[in-house]
Amino acid sequence: MKIDVLYFAWVRERIGLPREKVETQAETVADLIAELCAREERYAYAFADLPALRVALDQELADFAAPLAGVREVAFFPPMTGG
Amino acid sequence: MQLVVQEDRFDIGRETEGFIAGLAGAGAVVTFIGLVRDNGGRLSAMEIEHYPGMTERAIAAIMEEAKARWSLADAMVIHRHGRLGPDEPIMMVATAAIHRADAFAAAEFLMDYLKSRAPFWKKEIGADGTEWVAAKDSDEAALTRW
Structure with missing residues (x-):
């Protein structure tokens, strides 16, 4: 399946792009992270500290164990600092 | 309910007047305006990144929750993104209710969740x-009181 993967703030800076299409068979968010980290060092660098990261599936906050079936858009970012 | 995410600076007076003009029978309005802190003069600019689409969805959900919890006549959230200078307004929340207790509580709730x-x-x-502003543990802890 093809998924849109988005990166924000320092995650975007470490990976070096704001979004990309990823062809993956990953079943969960954690599987997708493992696939990306195995690809290139910049992903491993961005995902080095998972507790410092948040994930959204189709624009809703989720957790790393969440399944990816039917998901079109995955976003990774640090804890939000709005207001 | 009004929700605006924009890059441009907004006019605090005009937004407040416009919000109040749309009300009927509300006795209390609370407004909060967040400004860019200049860190003792050491800040030259603040860049605010956001997630278009999710930003609007998340704020709308927070506003719906506020409406469900308190008796509000209306609520408004304006939040900017892009490059802002020191002391510029970042965002504004306004709430209206018949009595002030609901308006104050809902405004605080909206701020805690927006953060x-x-x-x-x-x-x-x-x-x-340059440095990304880190989320504070106290921001997360603030949500537990609701």
Whole structure:
């Protein structure tokens, strides 16, 4: 399946792009992270500290164990600092 | 209910007047305006990144929750993104209710949730370089009181 993967703030800076299409068979968010980290060092660098990261599936906050079936858009970012 | 995410500066007076003009029978209005802190003069700009689409969804959900919890006549959230200078307004929340207790509580609730559940990220650009603003544990802890 093809998924849109988005990166924000320092995650975007470490990976070096704001979004990309990823062809993956990953079943969960954690599987997708493992696939990306195995690809290139910049992903491993961005995902080095998972507790410092948040994930959204189709624009809703989720957790790393969440399944990816039917998901079109995955976003990774640090804890939000709005207001 | 009005929700605006924009890059441009907004006019605090005009937004407040416009919000009040749309009300009927509300006895109390609370407004909060968040400004860019200048860090003792060391900040030259703040860059605010956001997640278009999710930002609007997340804020709308927070506003719906506020409406469900308190008896509100109306609520408004304006939040900016892009490059902002020191002391510029970042965002504004307004709530209206028949009595002030509901308006104050709902405004505080909206602020607490916007801080850590709306997908914005702040980067400070200053004399000492650039740095992403880190979320504080106290911001997350603030949600537990609701």
